[in-house]
Amino acid sequence: MPVLLENPYNPNPITKLATTFLLGLTVIHEMNAYFEWAAVLALSFVFYKNEFKKDAVRNIIIFGLLSLLPNVNVIESTNIFLKMFLMLLLVLRIFYLPLTSGVLLVKTSDVGSIISSMDKLKLPRAVSIPIAVMFRFFPSFKEEGQNIKRAMKIRGIGFKNPIRYIEHVTVPLLIMSSNISDDISKAAETKCIENPNKKIGTSL
Amino acid sequence: MNNGKSLKVKDLVVIGIFTVIYFAVMFGVGMIGMIPILFLVYPAVLGVVTGTIIMLFMAKVQKPFALFILGILTPLIMFAMGHTYVLLVHGIIVMAIAELIRRAGNYKSFKHNMFSFAVFNTWVCGSLMQLLLVKDRYLEMTVPMMGEEYAKSLERLVTYPNMGLVYLGAILGGIIGACIGRVFLKKHFAKAGIV
Amino acid sequence: MVEIKNLSLSYEKDEEILNNISLNIQQGECVLFTGKSGSGKSSIINSINGLSTRYDDAMADGEVKIADKDIKELELYEISLMVSSVFQNPKTHFFNINTTLELLFYLENIGLSREEMDKRLEDMLKVFPIKHLLNRDIFKLSGGEKQILCIASSYISGTNMIVLDEPSSNLDDDNIRIVSDMLAKLKSKGITLIVSEHRIFYLMDIVDRVFLIQDGKIKKEYEKDEFLKTDQKALNDLGLRDKFKTQLKVPGISEEGNLEVKSIEFKFGSTNNKLRIKDLAFRSGKTYGIIGANGLGKSTFIRCLIGVEGKAKDEIYLDGKKLSKKDRLRMSSLVMQDVNHQLFTDSVTNEVCLGIKNIEEGKEKAVLENLDLHVFKDRHPMSLSGGQKQRVAIASVICKDSRFMFFDEPTSGMDYANMMRISKLIKDCKGNDKTIFIASHDVEFLNATADHIVDLKEFQ
Numbered sequence: 001m002p003v004l005l006e007n008p009y010n011p012n013p014i015t016k017l018a019t020t021f022l023l024g025l026t027v028i029h030e031m032n033a034y035f036e037w038a039a040v041l042a043l044s045f046v047f048y049k050n051e052f053k054k055d056a057v058r059n060i061i062i063f064g065l066l067s068l069l070p071n072v073n074v075i076e077s078t079n080i081f082l083k084m085f086l087m088l089l090l091v092l093r094i095f096y097l098p099l100t101s102g103v104l105l106v107k108t109s110d111v112g113s114i115i116s117s118m119d120k121l122k123l124p125r126a127v128s129i130p131i132a133v134m135f136r137f138f139p140s141f142k143e144e145g146q147n148i149k150r151a152m153k154i155r156g157i158g159f160k161n162p163i164r165y166i167e168h169v170t171v172p173l174l175i176m177s178s179n180i181s182d183d184i185s186k187a188a189e190t191k192c193i194e195n196p197n198k199k200i201g202t203s204l
Numbered sequence: 205m206n207n208g209k210s211l212k213v214k215d216l217v218v219i220g221i222f223t224v225i226y227f228a229v230m231f232g233v234g235m236i237g238m239i240p241i242l243f244l245v246y247p248a249v250l251g252v253v254t255g256t257i258i259m260l261f262m263a264k265v266q267k268p269f270a271l272f273i274l275g276i277l278t279p280l281i282m283f284a285m286g287h288t289y290v291l292l293v294h295g296i297i298v299m300a301i302a303e304l305i306r307r308a309g310n311y312k313s314f315k316h317n318m319f320s321f322a323v324f325n326t327w328v329c330g331s332l333m334q335l336l337l338v339k340d341r342y343l344e345m346t347v348p349m350m351g352e353e354y355a356k357s358l359e360r361l362v363t364y365p366n367m368g369l370v371y372l373g374a375i376l377g378g379i380i381g382a383c384i385g386r387v388f389l390k391k392h393f394a395k396a397g398i399v
Numbered sequence: 400m401v402e403i404k405n406l407s408l409s410y411e412k413d414e415e416i417l418n419n420i421s422l423n424i425q426q427g428e429c430v431l432f433t434g435k436s437g438s439g440k441s442s443i444i445n446s447i448n449g450l451s452t453r454y455d456d457a458m459a460d461g462e463v464k465i466a467d468k469d470i471k472e473l474e475l476y477e478i479s480l481m482v483s484s485v486f487q488n489p490k491t492h493f494f495n496i497n498t499t500l501e502l503l504f505y506l507e508n509i510g511l512s513r514e515e516m517d518k519r520l521e522d523m524l525k526v527f528p529i530k531h532l533l534n535r536d537i538f539k540l541s542g543g544e545k546q547i548l549c550i551a552s553s554y555i556s557g558t559n560m561i562v563l564d565e566p567s568s569n570l571d572d573d574n575i576r577i578v579s580d581m582l583a584k585l586k587s588k589g590i591t592l593i594v595s596e597h598r599i600f601y602l603m604d605i606v607d608r609v610f611l612i613q614d615g616k617i618k619k620e621y622e623k624d625e626f627l628k629t630d631q632k633a634l635n636d637l638g639l640r641d642k643f644k645t646q647l648k649v650p651g652i653s654e655e656g657n658l659e660v661k662s663i664e665f666k667f668g669s670t671n672n673k674l675r676i677k678d679l680a681f682r683s684g685k686t687y688g689i690i691g692a693n694g695l696g697k698s699t700f701i702r703c704l705i706g707v708e709g710k711a712k713d714e715i716y717l718d719g720k721k722l723s724k725k726d727r728l729r730m731s732s733l734v735m736q737d738v739n740h741q742l743f744t745d746s747v748t749n750e751v752c753l754g755i756k757n758i759e760e761g762k763e764k765a766v767l768e769n770l771d772l773h774v775f776k777d778r779h780p781m782s783l784s785g786g787q788k789q790r791v792a793i794a795s796v797i798c799k800d801s802r803f804m805f806f807d808e809p810t811s812g813m814d815y816a817n818m819m820r821i822s823k824l825i826k827d828c829k830g831n832d833k834t835i836f837i838a839s840h841d842v843e844f845l846n847a848t849a850d851h852i853v854d855l856k857e858f859q
Contacts, residue, residue: 027288045502098287125216129217130217134220139538155743155799175393177221177300189214192508395745
């Protein structure tokens with residue numbers, strides 16, 4: 001993940017979340033096209049300033065194409081798959097703005113800034129600790145999953161019997177995850193995470 | 205294992221971990237939601253597949269609010285990723301009901317946990333509810349593309365009564381999933397000593 | 400500093416782990432608990448930092464006092480204000496993703512100000528020059544670097560006691576040396592060190608007293624000089640590894656063989672590092688040890704040989720015939736470093752038969768008996784102890800009867816007796832048409848097991 005802490009064009013996660021929320025309102029209350037284009041360009045600007053140049057360009061092109069969508073006429077077409085595909089694109093068109101803003105939030109926020117934002121928002125620990133753990137666990141989860149898949153490949157366990165297959169992935173994965181869960185909480189507790197004395201925000 | 209009834213750091217870590225697993229599986233199953241029509245059965249399928257995960261979670265953390273927090277984290281992430289507030293509000297209501305059912309069974313009873321999960325599983329219908337809210341706008345866009353007729357048949361398909369069927373599917377899927385979960389719990393996790 | 404009085408520890412099924420342990424540890428001392436796996440040495444560590452009763456559902460009797468406070472009365476965080484813990488497996492024991500945040504995590508939790516944290520960090524860097532580890536993704540550190548980070552963070556926390564549970568078990572020689580130096584520095588700062596370990600050579604300069612633990616009791620207490628004088632053979636019999644560093648005595652690889660690896664190329668994830676292997680040959684009927692520091696790619700090399708790394712480019716021949724990845728996958732079996740990844744079914748019998756078509760009548764029974772596993776044949780594999788699980792994995796490998804057998808770090812964290820047992824099992828697997836590969840940094844084990852050594856350092 002790129003280090004973005006110093007970038008003045010990278011708003012903090014709270015701002016980005018608020019933007020996503022506001023753009024989410026446009027789904028239900030339609031906005032005019034100028035406003036939408038302004039939002040798209042603004043998002044692209046932030047992408048560009050955070051070294052996601054491809055995303056910046058892609059964002060404008062995709063939104064341009066989606067805007068043209070209602071002009072496509074397929075009344076005569078009998079191809080059901082084409083129709084289905086277009087239906088899906090229409091859904092995407094309606095939700096495009098908040099979704100892109102969400103992608104921006106995910107791509108340009110590092111874990112540290114998200115966690116310190118949670119501290120600033122004074123989220124209760126019952127929510128902030130699980131969220132911090134999610135970031136911590138996700139890479140482990142990917143690693144474990146990969147290892148299990150490899151082991152299955154070597155053991156010659158194939159996809160022939162899908163139910164068995166799912167059982168064979170689920171069992172070790174859930175058991176490993178439970179073990180890791182213990183390890184993470186041991187690491188956290190031996191570092192005094194339950195200390196009730198007031199924390200002073202480090203906002204690193 | 206369950207000393208005291210308030211959530212400890214250990215439980216909160218378990219919540220975080222199971223949210224990741226749930227989310228990952230949900231995303232995997234979500235691929236079928238890409239095909240229109242099929243997303244109407246998606247909630248049911250999701251329930252069948254994730255039953256084991258959530259039942260194991262409920263067996264591990266038999267405390268108030270554990271399921272509630274796990275349940276609102278996923279819509280919260282979806283919300284951050286650009287879904288509307290409808291999903292989040294809908295999720296909070298659903299999880300509150302699921303939590304209450306669980307409480308009635310003192311967090312232990314299988315029957316209560318099963319129904320609790322069945323209700324829990326309906327949160328994902330919220331993403332379809334979002335669609336209902338934008339239905340008019342959607343149809344308006346469809347007409348020039350696919351014609352009046354198509355739009356009309358679509359209008360007939362996506363209605364509140366039909367949404368009811370989706371919810372029913374979600375609940376049934378949840379019950380089936382919970383039962384599969386119970387089999388797994390007995391066959392594997394209890395024997396392996398992790399619950 | 401630490402006072403343990405008549406401590407007994409047991410799990411639900413009246414399994415007694417510790418039996419009437421009493422001892423005192425002075426401030427600034429370095430104390431070693433040693434003994435076989437399962438002797439209870441780690442349980443003593445976990446009784447001091449409070450994890451045993453709070454995590455492993457153990458019942459404790461007796462008294463553990465730290466600085467005159469009975470830890471039974473304390474919350475885990477209150478104990479952690481006095482004692483820092485370093486765990487056996489650094490792979491998963493951390494809470495943050497960024498190394499610096501992990502170092503400062505404790506300080507943040509005890510409520511230090513930003514300035515004070517900076518001061519502590521600077522002070523720590525003077526003692527341990529690990530600037531290169533700051534501000535990095537913990538997931539990209541090697542096992543050794545993670546353990547160094549753990550020890551550094553226990554110093555930065557400022558507690559005057561650190562407990563370490565088999566800190567060397569996943570480390571290679573170079574990292575063990577670094578850990579040993581770090582511990583010496585900690586001791587010179589007056590910090591009490593309490594270590595549980597059966598690989599003891601790296602502690603011999605630091606330790607003041609040694610407790611030999613057997614079946615949950617203190618079998619013997621040694622002063623340092625006395626311990627150094629005891630006979631090596633006697634220590635091996637007690638389950639301990641060698642007191643002094645062992646030299647690798649296995650010859651290098653020969654030029655010829657019927658399994659020819661012309662080339663393997665594999666690019667590691669996001670970095671620019673590559674694993675590049677050229678012109679190696681292995682012979683049937685031989686056992687090869689693969690060595691190289693933590694992070695050089697021993698496991699990756701094994702996976703490439705097996706053919707399970709889809710992205711690897713390779714050119715490998717057996718008896719002059721080219722083998723595709725698929726061919727090799729069919730001919731290979733692997734015992735993974737963490738065997739939890741490869742146990743899939745609900746009973747030991749099902750486990751060893753899994754994925755094998757038309758297994759011979761009674762074969763799995765014979766194999767299980769041979770490995771002392773027949774008594775567990777109906778148990779869930781995941782309910783067994785670590786060593787038993789590993790034997791189940793080995794049993795499944797033997798049943799598959801593959802041409803190429805691979806073992807990834809099969810002895811990490813093992814005491815002498817278990818290590819020799821695995822060594823014997825692997826030697827029993829040997830056959831004229833089989834080639835065995837072992838990735839390991841365990842020198843004593845390789846000396847006892849391998850015919851030839853491949854050092855990955857030579858391919859850098």
